[in-house]
Amino acid sequence: MGKMFKSATLLIALMMCWTLAACSVNTGISSNGIAEDPANSNANSMEADASDKKTSPDEPAWKLDTTPITFDWYINFDWFTSKWGGNAVSDYITKKTGVSLNFIVPAGDAGEKLNTMMSARSLPDFITLGWYEDAVQKMINGDMVLPLNELADQYDPYFFKVADPAKLSWYTQSNGKVYGYPNASSSPADYEKYGQLFTSNQTFVVRKDLYEALGKPDMSTPEGFLGALRAAKEKFPEVDGQPLIPIGLHEFTETGNYSLDEYLQNFLAIPKQKDGKLYDRRSDPTYLKWLKVFRQANEDGLMPTDVYIDEKRLEKDEKISQGRYFAMLYQWSDFTEINQKLYQKDPNKVYIAIDGPANDAHDAPTLAGNGISGWTVTLISKNVKDKKRAIAFLSYLLSEEGNKDLYLGEKGVTYDTIDGKDQFLPAVMHLLNTDRQAFDKKYGGSYMYWMLMDTNMNLAWMTGMNAEPAKQIADWTRGKTISMSEFDNLDPDPTTKEGIAEGEQTRLWAETLPKLLMAGSDAEFDQLYSGFMNTITKDPEYGAIMAIRQAAYERNVQKLKSSFKQ
Template structure:
């Protein structure tokens, strides 16, 4: 019996034949990989935390069997930006590169002609791309020269958000369940309620398993700020992105400033631990796995593995999502979904000696068959079909919910290889969710909103991009200074100095230019 994979390969070959007849002038190429013609592609992932291997898991072996491609992952050991810049400067980019869509190196690699146009590779080697790609994502990423150089993962359109009631946000306000319930499950939506809850948690639980409780957790501080204390807090307070046809200055919104002053006060009283200002991701993950934070504005997807470890030890020690900071009107939070930009983009380097195999490999992964494999795994090994629906095998689900690292090594499904994942496509195979992170995700459904029109990336190596980076660096420094200021008067002085220095850098002019990009994005997305 012909398998679905065989059918796909036959269609791919047929597509190439058809291309010849419509005048592309290309020889027909049989892109079905022969078993003896396996290759290895080097794939750079621009995240130091990524440590999933290739070759031992069920999914990676199945992908290699189906495509003839092995993968050698390369990740930075230290600073991601320094590693990627070194690869670019030395001209030694690996075959595939995955990085955040917002990173300036994306435009840099395009402008320096270091990456292939994916559509041109598709035209030459594999027109199947046009059957399996997300048309709106391709349109969004098409450059002014008519080419697309990077393909996104986790791309979501405004239409996807409107037509699905189970697309959420990864931004949550989390509290440790047992501590929160022990202090009476307080209302933490107001400044007064938040302060009281934090103080009470620290007083009743000064230690967790012999180690100091960290009352308030946060993402790491970087060269543009701290998303927990700026973007996420602003989103929970429903601070608008624009007002009266102009971009709104979210960083100086009065209610947002009131909440920052509350955090300043808590720091003065010793409730903002030094840890949150200096810890990097690995230290944060260790402390999450120990359940040492009481509350935090945090991406739940970034602590899923630690949540499962906590659950395996004590289900009451996990984190739960609850109503967090709100504005004085009590408005619901506006929590961004993924956008049409997605999370990362994957590019094919011009150093790649097998660009034909690279585009075929990419096309397989973004196809329905590839997505089903990456998400569910291999039928009969990781899941069974019951009444037409996939059901994860009990022993597989148990391992997934208790030890993600071992699960990835053995099975490698559930988007362990997330670099080209299509979360919207995967919704149709989604089994009934019983994970320790289920409540965290489902809590966001009612508040998820599309805000991708405001994601503006200025062209690299331009004056605007330079000014933008200077203003972000100024905010990063200012935010820390505000939180650790010794008095409210000092806080106000720091904030005023920030406004003055920002304006001197050209903030108002930059905002006007950024809004031009927003207007174009709205038009492109069909948003009023």
Template sequence: LNSMIASNTLPDLVTLGWWEPQVKQMIESGLVYSLTELADQYDPYFYEVADEAKLGWYREDDGQSYAYPNSSYSPSDYDKYPVMSNQTFLVKKDIYEAIGSPDMRTPEGFVAALKKAKEKFPMVNGQPLIPLGTTEFSDIGSDSFKGYLQNHLAIPFEKDGKIYDRDTDPDYIMWLKTFRQANEDGLIAKDIFIDKRAQMEEKVAQGRYFAMMVQNWDYQGQQKSLYQQDPNSVYIAVPGPANTNLDNPTLAGQGIAGWTVTLISKNTKNPERAIKFLSYMISEEGQHDIYFGKEGVMWETVNGKDTYLPDIYELKQKDNDAFEKQYGGMSTHWMFQDNAMFSKWEPPLEEPLKQPQEWTKPYVTYFGQYDDADPIPTSEEGIGVTKINNKWGQVLPQLILAKTEAEFDEVFKDYIAYRDQQGWDKIQQFRQNKYKINKEKLGLK
């Protein structure tokens, strides 16, 4: 992509993560069209199908919107459609019930449950039990021990209208110390620090984890496999780590920024056709075609409701990879997918995917106003954010593996001092200002 930008050889449409610096670069270099200017010139229908909140979110200082997101939820979508979160605390059903379905919301109960599971089930299918599974560790740490944990603890982004330092919240530190204690007790397997996604998927399929703080949707294939072998061997969502008050979690649903954004390059020979194509794809008609495909081949109407043909639906349930390769429905062509609108057509969830997803419903919280709040990576503050994130990637394993609580305190103290050296106060002020702008864009207080 960098080479195409440098040589001005971009294709007609460009889709990439909204956080990628090339998005800003293409806009500021004049390499992409303003979608709103194209709509004004060629396609007023665009304004009928585009979400104004999403256009507003991606509106630049010149008043124009150059990018349109997929997988984006505006605040109004939370009112119109059922919304669930992927952030779950999962336990292996058979093991959890065998040890008495313990309350794992407190540090004491959490560690006791891990210990009991390991004692009662030291081996699973001839392999050692892994008491706790997490997301992959990368250069910047693990989501399980950062945003996911903080959301389970209902730690706010702001207090009394001012940005709140979630990383120094007393409950958060208490739980990081709990994981350190779990490691001292032999309950944290070294696998979690080195395993990549492929290894983790394999171990989930083998049922080797007792508990996991992950995105449950990441393992739907493995869940189905376990369910087919034994419905009681699947992973279910239960209340996990909680704050001192045992408040309910505040689990993140999709935000306004979405996943990727699509831009129209000025290299396109037919900008009118490009904007009309985009309008069609984001319209309800286009979304229906993305989701269902061709009528009679992939779907039919039954009792007034559009639904996949039985053999198509069966393939989707049994082998999603084969479904996508053969038919390409649902989320296969994701560059314009509107997950909120998709929910109008989705069949009722079935086990084993139903319980973990529906468990999150009461706890879903809109955090879209806090999306895209970091400074650009090349700015002074942005460079500071990068250094702090990379430092956290080094510090997190040190905290969990610390031999004593005193060693933990020293490591954490040094990390906070490092943050300050990288301009933490300026970074937080930037985020505070961005929160204010974001709330104004979304019409939130």
């Protein structure tokens, strides 16, 4: 139960570092309820004129109308600070398609911002958010977004030529309609084709120089793990005048902690199902043994109290840039750019991936890679100012042409065919591998605009994307990365009594988890854990929740089998 962290993935293994920002454009509402751009008062007439031109399933509809238009695009992540325009990629796409984008991002709580817009039914033209977020289904149930398949039927049949049938099938609702399209999505067929190339975002990393100074200890066992943390603290009590932090984790949130939930369970190769029945990995003896290892680390003073209270992304980034963590069970995309800068200062003072916590049999980790659900989904609002231009632009972005434009930019400007392969020009590649911020500002390629990125397509254009220190970490995850698509989207509808009850149970786990780590003894740990399990299993909705999740899992298995045949 609880939401799985889905940003996990190849997209992150590709040296993505994001520097984005947003501004807002006021919109009016026409008599038919469609939002209009006041700076483009003839939008409806242009749509009518463009609709007179014949669409074809073999030709992109965006080519029929390239007059200037600006779409508002809401990105439900407060760290997204990029703007459209002023760099090579976005300027090229606007010149080519006529489309400009005005990104809108939440200034504070993303959920609050989105809920406010939903309540006012004032959603912008495009909306991108995690596929796993409750708001997706709420927008669909509330009739706030348009079915992509119906828009394509009416305005751009080319959509069906470039959209992946497996992804469309996966996202088809019970009413036969498809409302969202994913990024960073990989089907079973993709794993057959590219599996060994796929990487995961889930890693256990250590600071290279400190780890080597300790003799490269084996940290895969409870004894070795605790021993290495203790030795690091004893030998290196300070780093550049700041106290060393032996172990770093993701922040504790209202759903739990990614590091101590999914990541640790995956490193321990704990199954999500046994004999076709879903398995609550929190009840696994090996998992509980390792949670007690972290409890012991806390008791031994190896986990400062700020791990529990102020480990937000910005605080975390600052401490990583100072090299204060000895080890981290963490998603490495979050510090790729920081690690790049550390490497440039001193290649020995970077973070490298090593074997982390393991089960007693020392099975290889089962790390989450791209699933068919992807990471985010993009939807088109019913308020959209121009339906035809919107679906045509979406089709363009998710197509191979659009993905190539977004990744590589314009031929002869940012990339060329070199040694028979389309790849960044040497100067562009050098900047990407040495200064991501400068690359974003000047060029804006390589996943800066990731909303419809197809990470499978992009493998063809990644020649030269192998610079250290990212290469070492990405390579470590290869062969350990698997698809967990069948376990996506199992939770009950959040508006139902089962969904509400499950939400309460998830929050209870989030409250219990730090208490387990701060317990004064293993006996106290056991008591707290038993209390949690007793509470949720006695919940009147517990059986119904389990049944709903099991049925959803079995449907997923069948859908994946069907998609594999396509």
